[in-house]
Amino acid sequence: MINDFQDAITKLCQRFSLEKPKNNEGIFSLKVGEQGIHITKYPKNKILMFAHIEQAKIDCHATLFQKNMFSEVLLKPVLSQEDNTNDWVLWNRQDLHESSIETLYQKLELLSYSSDELLMGSTMTQKEKSSKGALMDIRHCYKN
Template sequence: MSQQYTQAIEILCQELNLTLSGNIDTVVSFKVGEQECHITEHPSGRLLMFSNLGELTSDNAKSLLEIGMFSQEEKKPVIGFDSNSNNVILWNHQSLVQADRHSLYQQLEVLSQYFDQVQSDLQELAEPEAKEKSNFSPAAFRV
């Protein structure tokens, strides 16, 4: 773990008003709302942030693949697949050499926004069935 990685974690903690407890591990985890975000240096000289989106299913595959389309957005997260757990990973990265307060916060913020968007999209996919079902019962009416 490089000195640049350690400094990046310290800066990010300051930006988030968090206090560091002890040594900085090779993987640092933050909880942002419901999202658990993990941060590490991988490969050397790159700051990698990632979150687990849960298991890949036929219901969520289309929404997840749409994230991978081309974009001009810097630090835009991409989707990866962990074949050991069958889970989808949302991740982004940047150069540690160029990392500053703004870019570190922006990287985390963009990852968090995409995480929230995916969760919202998946929620909407699950809800149409509930919206289509009606509690209307013609038998309840008597003339």
């Protein structure tokens, strides 16, 4: 069970053997592979993870609509477009007090995997995805 945002960040850092940030009040950012993933508390008592996806790297609009279709994956990220810049944002959110280190890890993994898929233009089926599995390569954390 996660107690608060600071506890969530501390446990994620421990999970990845990263040094705990000195100030994790606002946004905590990780570099997962080549993608920056940001974690914050928004709105109150929710934990939000998001990644900006460069529009130029998204080729197929049908893939975008398929990404947002409901599925059995409860923590599946949602793809949205920011209204001011038209940048794509991949995000997921859940209640902070219902989170555990396992669900946080799963959310981060799903976000990273979905981000990589979009950037590579992957159109693998759900069956192909589940047979391959997903492993994250956490490089380091950085401050905004």
